[in-house]
């Protein structure tokens with residue numbers, strides 16, 4: 526894959542604490558290729574302008590680029606442009622659906638299902654909705670290895686179930702959930718399904734028609750685009766029936782004190798001046814990974830994961846947390862009774878960026894009876910050499926901390 530790819534990412538070529546940077550925090554946010562950095566720079570240098578309302582040249586250019594990005598996202602997900610709503614990220618996508626579809630369709634006595642290993646952003650908005658409506662949040666239990674127990678999921682499903690919301694890939698453990706089957710079973714009881722695609726989009730091809738998910742959210746910054754931009758996909762029929770999320774400019778057809786009519790999809794959910802250069806950067810980022818090829822990326826990352834799992838397992842006292850059969854790009858681990866943060870600090874001193882803590886998955890940590898983990902998460906610009914460097918650094922750190 527590699528040295529030519531790494532040349533596309535300027536940030537990777539620096540020393541941290543006197544050592545070459547090893548960036549293994551890709552699940553938190555990914556680094557940006559020059560194509561994305563230049564697209565953002567070009568926007569401000571050449572055609573910065575507010576979109577959709579301008580007769581002038583710059584406004585037309587910015588609008589064109591922004592809408593081109595929407596087209597790219599739609600093609601990437603196999604959706605129509607009307608189904609692609611720009612939002613700030615996965616968190617906003619979940620909140621949007623909970624506040625609109627949820628408020629409209631969930632009533633007292635209904636149930637919403639999530640898994641035990643969701644990110645807080647895929648728990649708290651549903652909890653808030655349940656509290657508001659007198660509905661109940663039900664939780665799919667998981668095994669010690671970090672897989673959902675499918676039979677238990679089936680038992681939770683009933684005519685009371687209105688929404689099922691689950692990550693495609695877990696950020697804390699890397700488990701790839703069988704979302705297609707989850708969706709199929711939810712539909713049998715008439716529930717809609719929200720897929721949290723935050724960790725899936727950077728690693729694999731996601732086809733919303735093939736999955737048949739009702740909603741899917743993801744964050745641009747995890748898929749090599751800028752921060753503060755993301756996508757909510759929704760089936761057109763559902764989006765049409767939903768009330769708006771925020772009121773303001775752009776989401777209206779006409780406004781008077783007698784009443785307001787709302788804009789067509791997708792603008793109905795895009796009140797206010799959007800993150801224009803963010804949206805443009807997302808289109809560029811998706812084109813960039815498609816040029817490399819997602820199949821190639823997935824295969825290479827799997828190689829890194831297998832290699833890393835093998836090498837990390839050889840470190841004395843190290844225990845990998847999350848050993849599901851289907852995994853992507855994440856190795857969570859603990860070493861003896863060393864606090865993850867202490868290991869993180871010592872690795873940082875050697876130029877290595879990992880993340881430590883609960884990874885916004887406190888219920889998962891409670892289930893596993895741990896406070897947190899160390900997490901190394903890979904992208905396609907990482908290398909086996911970086912894994913070797915990390916394993917050696919780990920051994921040194923463990924010696925100091927033992």
Ligand code: 7TS
Pocket residue numbers: 552553554613614615616617644646647692694695696697721723724744880884885
């Ligand atoms: N869902 C999953 C599966 C995630 O991994 C994250 C962010 C989110 C939702 C929220 O995304 P946001 O862009 O709206 O913040 N995950 C992480 C992480 O693992 N470390 O930092 C952020």
